[in-house]
Amino acid sequence: MITVDDATALVLGLARPPVAEEIAIGEALGRVMIAPAVARLTQPPFDSAAMDGYALRSADLPGPLEVIGTSSAGHPWDGTPRPGTAIRIFTGAPVPAGYDRVVMQEIVTREGDRIAVGPVTANVNIRLRGNDFAEGAEFLPRRPLAPSDLALLAAMNVPRISVARRPIVAVMAGGDELVRPGEIPGPGQIICSNDLAIAGLAREVGAEARILPIARDTEESLREGFALAEGADLVVTIGGASVGDHDLIAKVSGDLGMERAFYKLAMRPGKPLMAGRMGAAAMLGLPGNPVSSIVCAKLFMQPLLLAMQGLSPRHQPRRARLTAALPPEGDRQHYQRARLTAGPDLPGISAFADQDSARLGLLAEADALLIRPAHDPAREIGEIVEYLPLHG
């Protein structure tokens, strides 16, 4: 069995270079840019007022001053500046040339066209032209686009951008025991839950996910499923990965020419994970146990999908202090569902006593996956451990 680190490197190696497509920025949330956006204008395009108040000359303070015009957003003042005067001005409006300071109206007393100004601060309340970015500035964040990035692209007057095409993921659950949510399970049957989670995890990182019909435990049904996955960049199977008589994924994918990168790794949950390449597509065979499939998808499928969009994803484990002791670990790296609490320096963390990989309820209650390296010795309360956050 290979280590989680080696398996991660092999999975990321399955990614082909991204294919570019051009889209409108309104459609770009969560997408990954692959060519820089170039600002078409300078921002702000003119020296602009940061406050509602009066534009004036510092040399004329403390006044009194004569108000000789108004500059509001979208309506610049086009008069001639002169000493001893002020311009009524509003936030975002151009500061007329010849005036070097904006004072807030709260420190001004006005009578007719005359103003007296109270004590001013060091801040001149003017946003200088180009203080945000200049025409020609480039923007290429190496992460999926956030809402604030869309605002920046809009401000740069870049309406369309070049992004990585969404990877297409075909998700195939398999098992004679599985029926769809809402159906009435017969004897020995359960509801198929995992494919929804795996498709959701794929969409979370910008992929387009197609959920295939549930495959039955026959070679023929699995072959039909793989045929339906034609055209996908990644085929993800769920279940049938282990050693039971009905665990046929390794056999059928092998018959169909899957070049295996690895099968089985020293990880808990998730030991029977397999990965490889089937023709033009990458393939991940996830274990069937619900928690195992979700943990494997978070650890391997999501980074692979980000790599397919040209990113170099890395899990960034965080540190916490144990609030409950842990027994020695076995020969697999263990991702334990755990609860986080506030702590004086680092957060506190405690693993649930039951780590049954079929219990989705415990996954919903967990805040984090506590990472225990293989053969980790017993740990005491207060020791520092690593974890991956689960929600958000």
Ligand SMILES: Nc1nc2c(c(=O)[nH]1)N[C@H]1C(S)=C(S)[C@@H](COP(=O)(O)OP(=O)(O)OC[C@H]3O[C@@H](n4cnc5c(N)ncnc54)[C@H](O)[C@@H]3O)O[C@H]1N2
């Ligand atoms: N003799 C051994 N038995 C098992 C081993 C082993 O090494 N030797 N490994 C265990 C481990 S670890 C895991 S994980 C499971 C995974 O096995 P499979 O990938 O073959 O999964 P299945 O047997 O098909 O299913 C396991 C479990 O999960 C349920 N399941 C499957 N698909 C879904 C779905 N889409 N939605 C909800 N639940 C699903 C299935 O009904 C089973 O209960 O093997 C151990 N056994």
Ligand code: MOO
């Ligand atoms: O992936 Mo298995 O859950 O190690 O039970």
